[in-house]
Amino acid sequence: QMHLVESGGGVVQPGRSLRLSCAASGFAFSTYAIHWVRQAPGKGLEWVAVISTDGSIKHYADSVRGRFTISRDNSHNMVYLQMNSLRTDDTALYYCARDKAWGWFDPWGQGTLVTVSS
Amino acid sequence: EIVLTQSPATLSLSPGERATLSCRASQSISNYLAWYQHRPGQAPRLLIYDASNRATAIPARFSGSGSGTDFTLTISSLEPEDFAVYYCQHRSNWPPLTFGGGTKVEIK
Numbered sequence: 001q002m003h004l005v006e007s008g009g010g011v012v013q014p015g016r017s018l019r020l021s022c023a024a025s026g027f028a029f030s031t032y033a034i035h036w037v038r039q040a041p042g043k044g045l046e047w048v049a050v051i052s053t054d055g056s057i058k059h060y061a062d063s064v065r066g067r068f069t070i071s072r073d074n075s076h077n078m079v080y081l082q083m084n085s086l087r088t089d090d091t092a093l094y095y096c097a098r099d100k101a102w103g104w105f106d107p108w109g110q111g112t113l114v115t116v117s118s
Numbered sequence: 119e120i121v122l123t124q125s126p127a128t129l130s131l132s133p134g135e136r137a138t139l140s141c142r143a144s145q146s147i148s149n150y151l152a153w154y155q156h157r158p159g160q161a162p163r164l165l166i167y168d169a170s171n172r173a174t175a176i177p178a179r180f181s182g183s184g185s186g187t188d189f190t191l192t193i194s195s196l197e198p199e200d201f202a203v204y205y206c207q208h209r210s211n212w213p214p215l216t217f218g219g220g221t222k223v224e225i226k
Contacts, residue, residue, distance in 0.1 A: 035215075037162075045154075045162065045205055047215040059213040095161065103209025104152050106164040106173060 002026040002107050004096050009112030012086055020112055022079040022096030029077040030054075033099035036070065036081050037108070038092035046092075050099065051079060064090075086116045120144055122206050122218035130226040137193040139221045141206035146186045150210040153182055153191045156220075157202040165204075166191060193223075201225050 008020040022034065036048040049060045049070040058070050069082040079096055093113050097105035121144040131137055141151065149169035156162040164173040166182035169189060179194040193200055206218040 044220045045156075045207075045217040047213075047217070050213075050215075061214050097162075100164070100167065101209075103150070103212060103215060104164060104167045104207075105154070105162070106167075108161040108163070110161050 002098065004098065004107065004109035006094060006096050006109045006112035009094065009114045011115045011117060013118050014086060014088055014116055016086055017082070017084045018086060018114060020081040020083065020094055020096075020114070022081075022109060024077045024079070024098070027098070030074040033057075033102065034072065034079040035097045035099055035105055036079075037095045037097055037105060038090075039095070039111075040089070040092040043092075048094070049081065083114070086114075088116050090114060091116045119214060120147060120208055120210060120216055122208060122216055124204075124206055124218035124221050126221060127219070128222045128224060130224050131196055132226045133196050133198055135196050137191075137196055137200070137223055139191040139193075139204055139223075141184075141189040141191070141218050143187045143189075143208060143210075147208045147210035149185045150208050151182075151184070151189050152207045152209070153180075154205045154207065155200075155202050156205060157199075162205070196223070 003025045005023045035050045051070045067085045072079045093111040095111045097108040100106040123142045125140045151169045153166040154162045170182045181192045203220045203222045
């Protein structure tokens with residue numbers, strides 16, 4: 001059973017940092033790229049970042065480039081999203097998702113909530 | 119950046135009825151389009167990829183069609199669990215990957 005579990009969300013002040021984790025199980029983790037996708041309250045889905053199988057390729061949405069860093073540890077089946085200089089508009093439910101065919105998301109985790117507020 | 123526009127924003131239907139959801143791309147994306155179902159409190163689920171291929175374990179009542187700029191998701195006969203928000207998403211010429219704004223299918 002493929003499984004992705006996000007953690008690390010919480011309440012943080014603007015300008016501070018937070019690191020999200022995504023734990024994967026039930027599939028050959030090192031052979032799949034992994035994405036982060038977020039959903040702000042009452043809004044739609046927004047792609048955030050992707051990391052390739054070996055970590056050599058990383059892409060970011062313009063809204064987070066330069067502030068967020070995606071990384072992975074294939075020995076522990078983990079993906080991370082380091083979020084720096086957080087803004088109130090980063091408030092969202094953050095999902096990690098396994099890549100399918102370099103651009104689809106399947107499956108998704110249940111998400112972890114990040115609230116940026118003073 | 120490719121913009122995806124979904125219509126209608128809300129679709130009010132009864133169980134057993136047919137649902138037709140539309141997604142239009144701002145430029146041609148060939149068949150590089152997917153559809154996702156998002157129920158409240160649950161993880162989004164891939165339904166259709168490459169415009170018309172059903173994902174694993176997706177019931178046959180879900181079908182996708184289209185190419186270029188105009189795409190359709192059809193649910194042939196709505197089941198109670200199908201009332202949810204549906205998003206289209208492209209993977210043509212990315213980054214970025216983008217989603218449409220969503221269509222909410224609600225019970226009439």
